[in-house]
Amino acid sequence: MGSVEIKNLTKKFGETLALKNVNINIEEGEFFALLGPSGCGKTTTMRCIAGFEDPTDGEIILGDQVVNDIPANMRNCGMVFQSYALFPHLNVFDNVAYSLNIKDLKEGGFLNKGKVYGRMLSNKLFSYPNHIKDKVNEILEYVELDHLSQRMIGELSGGQQQRVALARSLVMEPSILLMDEPLSNLDQKLRHTMRNTIRRIQQDLGITTIFVTHDQEEAMSMADRIAVMDQGEVMQVGTPTDLYSNPSTPFIADFVGTSNLLKGKAESINNEMFVNVDGNQLKSTYSNSTGEVDVVIRPEHLTIINDEKDAGSFDNVIEGEVLFSTYLGSIVRYDVKAGNENYLVDTTYNSGDSIYQPGTTLKLTVEPERVLIL
Amino acid sequence: MRGIIEKFNGMKVIKWMIYAFFVLFLLLPLFSVFLVSFTGQPINLLGSLVNVDTLLSTMDKLKNANLDYYADMVARSGYLGALINSLQLSLFVSLIVILVCIPIAYGIARTKMPFKRTISALCIIPLIIPTFISAYAFIIMFGRAGWVTYIYQGLGGQDMLIDPYSMTGIVLVQVFFFFPYALWPMVAAFKVSDVSLEEASLNLGSKKYFTFLFITLPLALPGIISSALLIFTVSFSDFGTPIILAPKDLSLIVVEAYREIAGFFNWAGAAILTVVMVLVAAFFFWLQNLFVKGKNYGSVSGKPKAQKLSDNKKVNTVLSVYSLFIVSVPLLAMITVFLQSLATTWGLGPLPDGYTLENYTDVFSTSFDNIRNSIILAAGALVLSVVIATFISYFVVRENSSKLDFITTMPLVVPGIALGIALIQTFNTAPLQLTGTALILIVAYTIRRIPYMIRSTTSTMRMIKADIEEAAVNLGASRFTAAITIIGPLLMPGIAAGSILVFVTVIKETSISILMAPAEWAPMSLAIFQNILRGEYYTAAAMSVILVVIVLVLQSLANLISRKQSQ
Numbered sequence: 001m002g003s004v005e006i007k008n009l010t011k012k013f014g015e016t017l018a019l020k021n022v023n024i025n026i027e028e029g030e031f032f033a034l035l036g037p038s039g040c041g042k043t044t045t046m047r048c049i050a051g052f053e054d055p056t057d058g059e060i061i062l063g064d065q066v067v068n069d070i071p072a073n074m075r076n077c078g079m080v081f082q083s084y085a086l087f088p089h090l091n092v093f094d095n096v097a098y099s100l101n102i103k104d105l106k107e108g109g110f111l112n113k114g115k116v117y118g119r120m121l122s123n124k125l126f127s128y129p130n131h132i133k134d135k136v137n138e139i140l141e142y143v144e145l146d147h148l149s150q151r152m153i154g155e156l157s158g159g160q161q162q163r164v165a166l167a168r169s170l171v172m173e174p175s176i177l178l179m180d181e182p183l184s185n186l187d188q189k190l191r192h193t194m195r196n197t198i199r200r201i202q203q204d205l206g207i208t209t210i211f212v213t214h215d216q217e218e219a220m221s222m223a224d225r226i227a228v229m230d231q232g233e234v235m236q237v238g239t240p241t242d243l244y245s246n247p248s249t250p251f252i253a254d255f256v257g258t259s260n261l262l263k264g265k266a267e268s269i270n271n272e273m274f275v276n277v278d279g280n281q282l283k284s285t286y287s288n289s290t291g292e293v294d295v296v297i298r299p300e301h302l303t304i305i306n307d308e309k310d311a312g313s314f315d316n317v318i319e320g321e322v323l324f325s326t327y328l329g330s331i332v333r334y335d336v337k338a339g340n341e342n343y344l345v346d347t348t349y350n351s352g353d354s355i356y357q358p359g360t361t362l363k364l365t366v367e368p369e370r371v372l373i374l
Numbered sequence: 375m376r377g378i379i380e381k382f383n384g385m386k387v388i389k390w391m392i393y394a395f396f397v398l399f400l401l402l403p404l405f406s407v408f409l410v411s412f413t414g415q416p417i418n419l420l421g422s423l424v425n426v427d428t429l430l431s432t433m434d435k436l437k438n439a440n441l442d443y444y445a446d447m448v449a450r451s452g453y454l455g456a457l458i459n460s461l462q463l464s465l466f467v468s469l470i471v472i473l474v475c476i477p478i479a480y481g482i483a484r485t486k487m488p489f490k491r492t493i494s495a496l497c498i499i500p501l502i503i504p505t506f507i508s509a510y511a512f513i514i515m516f517g518r519a520g521w522v523t524y525i526y527q528g529l530g531g532q533d534m535l536i537d538p539y540s541m542t543g544i545v546l547v548q549v550f551f552f553f554p555y556a557l558w559p560m561v562a563a564f565k566v567s568d569v570s571l572e573e574a575s576l577n578l579g580s581k582k583y584f585t586f587l588f589i590t591l592p593l594a595l596p597g598i599i600s601s602a603l604l605i606f607t608v609s610f611s612d613f614g615t616p617i618i619l620a621p622k623d624l625s626l627i628v629v630e631a632y633r634e635i636a637g638f639f640n641w642a643g644a645a646i647l648t649v650v651m652v653l654v655a656a657f658f659f660w661l662q663n664l665f666v667k668g669k670n671y672g673s674v675s676g677k678p679k680a681q682k683l684s685d686n687k688k689v690n691t692v693l694s695v696y697s698l699f700i701v702s703v704p705l706l707a708m709i710t711v712f713l714q715s716l717a718t719t720w721g722l723g724p725l726p727d728g729y730t731l732e733n734y735t736d737v738f739s740t741s742f743d744n745i746r747n748s749i750i751l752a753a754g755a756l757v758l759s760v761v762i763a764t765f766i767s768y769f770v771v772r773e774n775s776s777k778l779d780f781i782t783t784m785p786l787v788v789p790g791i792a793l794g795i796a797l798i799q800t801f802n803t804a805p806l807q808l809t810g811t812a813l814i815l816i817v818a819y820t821i822r823r824i825p826y827m828i829r830s831t832t833s834t835m836r837m838i839k840a841d842i843e844e845a846a847v848n849l850g851a852s853r854f855t856a857a858i859t860i861i862g863p864l865l866m867p868g869i870a871a872g873s874i875l876v877f878v879t880v881i882k883e884t885s886i887s888i889l890m891a892p893a894e895w896a897p898m899s900l901a902i903f904q905n906i907l908r909g910e911y912y913t914a915a916a917m918s919v920i921l922v923v924i925v926l927v928l929q930s931l932a933n934l935i936s937r938k939q940s941q
Contacts, residue, residue, distance in 0.1 A: 052844055073847045085845035089863050098859075099849035120859045172849060 002028040002208035009058035020232040033223035041232040078169030079178040086153045093149040099172035179211035253296040262295040278339035283315045284371035294374040299344040301370035305363040314365040403796035412439035414642035460627040467548045468605040481693035483564035485684045496701035500551040504882040505614030511707035556601035563597020603662035611789035613885035648792045715915035733916035744901040752880040755819035763827035767835040790885030810892040827872040834868025874932035
C-alpha cells in the first residue's frame with residue numbers, strides 16, 4: 001500500500017524542462033529524502049506525487065495503483081507544506097479536524113452536509129461528534145499539543161505550528177507522508193529537536209515518508225535512502241553512507257559532505273593505479289578509468305605527517321604550504337596549497353595542541369583506498 | 375480526471391460570463407457611441423445581431439458614416455468652447471490644488487506642526503460629500519443671501535465676495551473638495567526626500583528656502599505631477615459641481631453632453647462629446663499611470679525610515695494656521711448645510727431666523743421613497759459587485775488574468791456622464807430595452823464602482839497564499855469545498871471593506887442617477903438635485919444631511935473593518 005514508484009517522470013512548464021525522465025522506487029515504510037540545490041526539481045517531483053502538477057510524461061504508482069488521473073483530493077497523501085499552510089482563521093483543533101470533517105461530508109444526507117459545513121465555518125454553531133473529538137485529541141496528545149487545542153494558529157511558535165501541520169496530515173491516516181523542506185523555517189536549535197521528533201514519529205508509525213530538502217546534513221541524518229537531484233535529473237540514489245563514500249559524480253561528492261575536488265591524470269603501472277595531481281603521484285585502489293579524471297579526497301582522510309622521518313613509509317605524500325587555519329572546536333581545518341591545487345585538511349584538535357601558522361610547510365598523506373577516481 | 379474537467383469548465387464558464395458582462399455593458403456601449411459619433415444616428419448593434427432589418431439599417435447608417443459631425447463640432451464654437459472651458463477648468467483646479475497642497479503636505483510629512491491629527495481627520499470630510507451638495511453649500515454661503523456675503527458686506531464690501539455661479543465658483547468648490555485626493559500622494563512624495571540630503575545642502579552653505587526650492591521640491595516633483603494629473607481627471611469628469619453652478623453663458627463639456635441627451639435627444643452631439651470626454655480622461659489617466667510607474671515612490675514602499683521632523687516653531691505655526699484654514703472651509707460648508715436643514719427661513723444674516731425639525735419630517739413624509747430607492751439600488755449594485763469582484767480577484771490572482779484586470783479597471787477612466795450616455799444609447803430599444811429600469815441603473819452603478827470592490831478583494835486574495843488552498847485539497851477537500859470553507863472566510867474582510875465603499879459611492883453617485891434614473895426609482899441624490907433646481911433648499915439640505923450621515927456611518931464602519939484586518 002505505502003510503496004511509491006516513479007516511472008520515467010517528465011514535467012515541462014511551457015518550454016522549460018523541469019523533470020527529465022525521473023525514476024525512483026520507494027519501499028513501504030521507508031524514510032526517503034529528495035536532496036538537491038534549489039531549482040533541481042525535487043519540489044516538482046513531490047508536487048507530482050501529491051497531484052498538484054500533472055506529469056507531462058511518465059507514471060506515478062502509489063501501492064499498486066497508477067494515480068496520474070486521480071485528483072489531488074482523492075490521493076490520500078498527507079503533505080506538510082514548507083510554510084505549513086495552516087488555516088489562519090481556525091484554531092488548532094479545527095485545523096487538525098479538517099480532513100475528518102471532509103470525510104464526514106462525503107457520508108450521510110443533506111442534513112449532515114449542512115451540519116458539517118456549519119461547524120467548519122463556525123465551531124460554535126455545531127459541536128463535533130465524539131469520533132472526531134477523540135481522534136483529534138489523540139493525535140494532539142501524540143505531538144504534545146493537547147494543551148493548546150483552542151489556540152489560534154498565529155499564537156503558536158514555529159515549532160508548535162510545525163507539529164500542528166504534522167498532526168493535521170497524520171490524522172487522515174495517509175498512505176504516504178510528503179514533507180516539503182519541513183525544517184527550513186525553524187531556528188538551528190529547534191531544527192535538531194524536530195529532526196528527532198519527525199524521525200521518531202516516522203519509525204513509530206512505520207509510514208512511508210518522502211521529504212524534500214536542500215540541506216545535505218538534514219538528509220544524511222534522517223533518511224534511510226536519498227535521491228540526489230540536479231537540473232531535473234536524479235544523479236544517484238543510495239543510503240547516506242553509500243553517497244558519502246561512493247559518490248558517482250563530482251557534483252555529488254561536492255554536494256554531499258565536504259570534498260577536495262581535484263583534476264588528475266590516471267594511469268595503470270604494473271597493475272596498480274596511479275593518479276598524477278599537479279605533480280604529486282598518488283596511489284589509488286580505484287581503477288575505473290585512465291586518462292583525465294576527477295579525483296575526490298575528503299578533508300578528514302588527509303593526515304599531516306608530524307615526523308619528517310616517517311615520510312618515506314607512506315604511499316602518498318603531498319607537500320604544501322599552510323594558507324590559513326580555521327578553528328572549529330573539536331577539529332582544525334587547514335587550507336593547504338600544493339602546487340596549483342588547494343587542499344582542505346581536517347585534523348582532530350585536542351586541547352593543548354599547537355596550530356600550524358600560515359606559511360608553514362607541511363607533508364600530507366592519504367591512504368590509497370581514500371583516493372577516489374571518478 | 376472527469377471531475378477535474380467538470381470543475382475546470384465550471385470556472386471557465388464563470389470567467390466567460392464575466393467577460394460577457396463587461397463586453398455587453400461597457401465595451402459594446404462605448405463602441406456603439408463611437409460609431410454614433412460618425413453616423414449621427416442611434417445604432418442598435420445588439421438588434422443587428424438578432425434582426426435582419428435592423429442589421430440592414432445599421433449597415434446603411436455605417437455606409438453613410440463620415441467625419442461631418444466632427445467637422446461640425448470644430449466649426450460650431452459651442453462644443454469646442456465647452457471642451458476648451460472644461461480643459462481650462464481642470465487645468466486651473468489641478469494647478470491651484472497643487473499650490474494649496476504643497477504647504478499642507480510638507481507640514482504633515484516633514485514637520486511637527488501642531489494639530490496635525492485634526493487636520494488629517496478633517497481632510498476626510500470633502501471625500502464623503504457628493505460634489506453637488508458641496509456646490510449647493512457654496513451657494514448658501516457665498517450666494518446673495520449667504521452668511522459670507524453678509525459678513526463681506528458688513529465689512530464694507532460691495533455685492534458678493536465671489537459669485538458662486540461662475541467659473542471662479544466652480545474652481546473654488548472643486549479645489550476645496552478635491553484637494554484630499556492629491557494631498558496623501560503628495561505627503562508620500564515629500565517623505566521620499568531624505569532629511570540628510572537637506573542637511574547636506576545646508577552644510578554646503580545654502581539658505582533654508584534655497585534648500586526647499588532646489589532639493590526638497592525637485593525630489594517630490596514626480597509625486598506632485600502625478601497628483602496634479604489625477605486631480606485633472608477628477609475635475610474633468612466631475613458632473614455635480616458644474617451642473618449646479620455653471621451659469622448659462624459658461625458651457626462645460628459634461629453639462630453640454632448632459633443637455634444634448636436629456637434636453638434635445640441629439641445623439642450625434644452627445645456621442646461626439648462622450649468620445650471626446652473618454653479620450654481626454656483616458657489620456658490623463660494613462661499619463662498619470664506613467665508617472666506612478668516611474669522611478670518615484672521607490673523609497674516609500676520600503677521600510678519606513680526614521681524621519682527627522684522639523685520643529686521650527688514659527689514656520690510650523692504658520693503652516694498649521696494655513697492648513698486649518700483650508701480644511702475648515704469644507705467643514706463650514708457642511709455646518710452651513712446642517713444649519714439650513716434646521717432653519718425655518720434663513721435670509722441674509724449670519725444665522726437662520728428660527729429653528730425647526732419640520733424639514734426632516736417633510737423629507738420623511740414626501741421623500742421616504744427616495745431613501746428607500748437609494749438603499750435598494752445600492753444594495754443591488756453591492757450584491758452584483760461582490761459576486762463579480764470575488765471571482766475576478768480569484769482569476770486575477772490565481773490565474774494571472776491580466777486581460778480581465780485591464781477590462782475591470784477601464785471604468786475608472788470613463789466619466790460617469792459618458793458611461794450613462796453610452797448605456798442609454800445601447801439599451802433604449804429591443805432586443806434589450808433596459809433604459810428606464812432599475813436593472814440598468816444597478817448595472818451602471820456596478821460597472822462604475824466595481825474597481826473599488828475589485829481592489830479590495832484582490833489585495834485580500836493576494837494575502838491568501840496558494841498553498842493554503844492546496845493544503846485543503848491535500849486534506850481531501852474538493853476545490854469547491856476549499857473555496858467555501860477556507861477561501862471564503864479568509865476573503866471576508868476584503869469583501870466587507872469593499873462592500874461599504876461600493877455602497878457609499880453608489881449612494882453618493884450623481885451623474886448616473888441624474889441621467890438614467892426613472893421617476894419611480896429616483897434615488898436620494900436625484901431628489902436632492904431636483905429640490906435644488908426647484909429652489910426647495912430647506913428639504914434639500916435636510917436630505918443632504920441624511921445622506922451624509924448614512925455615508926459617514928458606513929465609512930467609519932469600513933475604516934473599523936480595514937483597521938481590524940490590518941492588525
